[in-house]
Amino acid sequence: MDKLSVMHAFRRIVERGSFARAAEDLGVSPALLSREVKLLEEGLGTSLLTRTTRSMALTEAGRVYYEEAQGILDAVAAAEARIRDGAGAVRGRLRVNAPVSFGQVVIAPALPALLEAHPGLELTLSLDDRVVDMVEGGFDLSIRIRPAMPDSALRVRRIGTVRQRVFASPDYLARAGTPERPGDLAGHRIIGFLMADHLASWTLEGEGGPVTVALDPPVQVGSSLALRDLLIAGQGIGTLPDFVSDPAEASGELVRVLPGWELPPPGIYALSASRVGMDARGAAFLEHLRGALRAGGHS
Template sequence: MQEFSDLADLEELTTLVAVAEAGSFTAAAQVLGRDPSVLSRRVSQLEQRLGVRLLSRTTRRVALTEVGALYARRVQGVLDELASASREASDYAATPQGLVRVSLPLSFGRQWIAPVLPAFLAEHPRIRIELKLTDRFVDLVAEGFDVSIRVAAGKPRDSSLTARKIASYRNLLVASPGYLAAHGTPEVPADLMRHACLGFTGYTGWPDWPLRKAGRRETVRPTCALVADSTEVLLGAAIEGAGITFTADWLAGPALRAGALVEVLPGWSGKESGGVYAVLPPGRLVPAKTRLFVDAVARAIKAGWVH
């Protein structure tokens, strides 16, 4: 069975319809801006491929054969559908719309992305958002996500994906003013060993806290009054005065601004800084709906980030 396969086939079909409407190769050539001999060759190739005569040629004009008329009518419908699809695609691109499927880390998504959504949806009423909040590493392509927001110590490793860095962060030590008033303020990293600490088991260096300051490096393995796999739980405990925790500035930022937490050992931070990345499936063209979402997230982070 003969199938439409490539651009050459499309050009042959377009030529047939143009010749049928114009009544001659010369007139059709003026419409299409091509040499009449090129059009004649295209129709001959189409006839050879199909194994039927589509046009009756005379010295003065050409006319469709019976099968040619049937075929041209069907082809015209296909070309009209293609033109309509192209217009729809252009309109779709011009007016951002449709579903954006987003994967987010749990804590980061709740704190930084969720507050962005109401204003974003109000500004773009034809865009819909589907969020998947999970700390699991997702496969964007296999699972059908348009974008994944990832918080990582380094750039995402999969080179087939497109990663846009939208913010940087660092890990720092924090505690409540009440805890420090009651137990004293550490002066050097070694002092942490005498304090109640709150340990995040998901940290890459766990159970150590690798610290650095102006080229100096020290590693502390604290005695923890509480360990958990949730940074939000540990941050809440720190705010309530349970001890010192080692956490990301993006998470501790609101409590630092409010005075509920203060930085401990200012200048000492995690040995590696990290970044927030918008990770996109491979390909150069990013749909407007996805680009607008990523831009909104980047603006919100820039406006509220604490370092």
């Protein structure tokens, strides 16, 4: 039994959550994968997976083996890449998924420098505000902005932080009045962000907080850029991430509402499901992205 091949197959089974999907990826039969895992378990003298007709889960021994196998496979792949391409070479295709507004405002301006520095890099950047299955979608890296990331088989690195604050246009506030405390928001027209965890309520942190305000936004949009434009047009009050709000605030098109309060800052996370997210391609992309985040004050 080729231990490295079995480790690779086992990792793929865990990442895909299915013998059938892993077998399809690897070009072998599910029966062969099942037999190899059984032989592996017999050799180790313990079960690595608990399987039923409808689900599959790692045992504690399986979790340890999976984590150790990841390290071994990544080390082997890195050694091969250094020998094949030369240390630090950045070549080949990198597939990245990111939220739409973050991709447009933060990632896109950083791409010219990345591509000029690494002409051998081929890049696919997919922008989608929905949380996609990055393994199913074939992505090497996924950038997500969330208050926290749930436990998963994916590798998660926090690469920055976003400030999420409340804004309106000067015209709206002149017409509708300026909230003095979080509870005053209930009397205002709220523009909600469909993809946010805080669509129906805002938990604001301040000197007297946290305070949670229940809301029923009459207007709800699925793009923070569209939300920004509605706020600039005087349509109401809403929350925006700082990478979207900073230019409009600097120009005076938007002003802070309840300046002593803001939502808990979500993190910017880089997720990878395979060694590609850790190799020279992924490292180069994240290096340029971190530079953009530092320049914007999001590190």
